[in-house]
Amino acid sequence: MQPKRYLTLAVLLMAMLPAFAQTDTIDQQHLRLNTAFLEPGVKQYLVYFQLPARSNWLDLSLWVREIEKTNHDHQPVFRITQHWYGSDTARYLTSYSYNSVADFSPLYHAETRGGEQKAYRWATDGISGDTATVNNKAADFKLVFDRPNYNWNLDIETFEMLPLKAGKTFVIRFYDAGLEPPAYVTYKVTGSEMLQTLNHQAVDCWKLFTEGDSPRGHYTQTFWISKTGHELLKEEDFFGGYYRYKVKLPGLAPHLGPRFTKL
Secondary structure: OHHHHHHHHHHHHHHHHHHHHOEEEEOOOOEOOOHHHOOOEEEEEEEEEEOOOOOOOOEEEEEEEEEEEEEEOOEEEEEEEEEEEEOOHHHOEEEEEEEEOOOOOEEEEEEEEOOEEEEEEEEOOEEEEOOOOOOEOOOOOEEEOOOOOEEHHHHHHHHOOOOOOOOOEEEEEEEOOOOOOOEEEEEEEEEEEEEEOHHHOEEEEEEEEEEEEEOOEEEEEEEEEEOOOOOEEEEEEEEOOEEEEEEEOOOOOOOOHHHOOOO
16 A cells, blocks of 8 residues: 555656746746846836726826946946836935846945935845945945845846746745845736737737735736737736736837936
């Protein structure tokens, strides 16, 4: 009877192997991001909140993300600059991040919101406030890492570099600068869907899904990423009773940044 029990267990494990094989650990020590998929340029997203109980209200903003290839500390990097515009100037956010071109490892992140600036130097073994930045509210911040991670503030760019396929599950080691320690976050490819864009053109997209718990309660997020161009075209989130949508604007949308008067 003992050999039969072992045989049954072996059969069960063999049946489960394909499911386990579909899960990829995404970090610099396992499966790396494909940085060749990340194209320099300006991306603009219409971001809006909907509260189902208030049929006469929407909260609208414009998020601009610009990707450039340059050098930082004598190595090739992506510089990613963000501007989050809205009608409330106190909520305006600007940030810039440096990430290695080789594997998208974070090297630096700085952001300003409501006149308060926070800047960090990022390494594989820890993160610390940048003491060279004047009036840095995070100058005294330090956190040791037991392994490298990715900048969660750049989730859109990270998703565009994943090897997306049907049935895939990814666990990505993310960290949001200045907050709780890094952790692996699970994302699942739940299927695909055709999105209709300009001139009734249909774009085939992978659907990437995650869910979890936050101080505002349980949340869900779904991302639509084009199969051919690796572009994140749409995002739909639900948390705290609100829906949040991000929709990528076409290239014909004017780039507003250069038109602002520089003070």
